[in-house]
């Protein structure tokens with residue numbers, strides 16, 4: 001398929017920042033083949049009128065549990081421990097693969113509607129989120145959540161499932177994989193090292209939750225005599241590509257360890273604040289050179305899957321808490337949701353920016369939406385005023401998967417009726 005987006009404004013990466021310029025975008029198959037330079041003899045199958053539109057790289061949600069979208073608003077206003085161990089895990093025990101597929105599809109609809117074209121997911125029903133992503137046409141990085149011990153049948157079984165899933169979907173270009181030990185409080189050290197060895201062998205990143213709550217950090221200090229980050233480092237987990245969700249309760253020594261070039265941190269501001277855990281010290285991490293990305297976590301804790309909201313929060317909470325308006329800029333937030341995320345996935349040369357040779361993963365926004373006007377500073381509009389409703393059309397791997405807010409592959413009616421049928 002050949003697509004030409006004619007005369008839009010385009011968000012381009014320029015050095016440490018962004019520039020917005022008018023430019024035609026030419027797409028052939030899965031790639032952007034030109035931005036701004038006329039391609040002779042290009043006969044598009046589709047021409048999209050870009051007048052009064054802004055094209056941005058599709059946003060990348062770096063920490064999700066999409067199957068959990070069916071648990072939205074079922075466990076609110078309770079502490080983290082009550083939320084996870086008493087409210088969520090018992091529901092997960094009863095969940096069917098069909099529920100998981102439905103939850104993942106609902107989550108994908110919400111993400112596409114708000115300009116997300118790729119997500120990094122930890123899940124517990126293999127083949128469900130994977131299938132939902134492929135069916136919807138969205139890009140995903142998938143990890144079977146792992147818990148247990150290296151010599152225990154349950155733990156072994158979960159690793160076998162992770163490998164089975166990777167093998168089954170290895171030829172699907174929309175998908176990549178992670179090895180995903182859930183957390184040090186649900187996995188033994190030996191088990192996490194086993195997962196890490198497989199990740200090295202398979203050449204995939206690790207994906208893990210670390211230092212989310214005070215309870216977790218205090219327990220780890222009691223049990224291992226060190227913080228969860230120091231413990232993960234002592235096991236060698238930080239010396240290979242690793243995507244770490246949360247990192248809320250970290251000290252200066254932890255931040256020094258997180259600044260390793262193999263490590264990416266995913267901050268989940270809404271989920272962390274809603275569960276009463278606070279928020280990660282992002283300004284200190286940025287200063288130390290940590291690769292910071294941004295995620296929503298699941299809809300059971302967030303309760304939304306909208307990266308525009310998270311970009312706004314990651315800037316506002318630090319300005320507010322530190323009394324420093326210069327901390328965490330709009331540009332930094334937008335980098336977290338695009339280029340930094342691509343780097344964390346090992347895809348800095350193909351995802352996260354609009355440039356020749358990059359994957360055609362794009363969101364087209366309406367610049368006439370009231371919250372996008374006046375056009376004094378479009379990067380500020382994206383971080384501080386956009387809410388996702390301006391996203392009209394989404395392209396992933398060169399395919400239009402949402403056009404004028406209608407999905408081209410997802411049967412919305414079916415999703416709606418199945419979701420309503422499960423309402424409590």
Ligand SMILES: CSC[C@H]1O[C@@H](n2cnc3c(O)ncnc32)[C@H](O)[C@@H]1O
Nearest residue numbers: 065088122123124145146209297298
């Ligand atoms: C085995 S799949 C993932 C596992 O993680 C749980 N989970 C979801 N969000 C969080 C979070 O913020 N911290 C810790 N664990 C979380 C989810 O309920 C599944 O059991």
Ligand SMILES: [Zn+2]
Nearest residue numbers: 209245297298
């Ligand atoms: Zn999580």
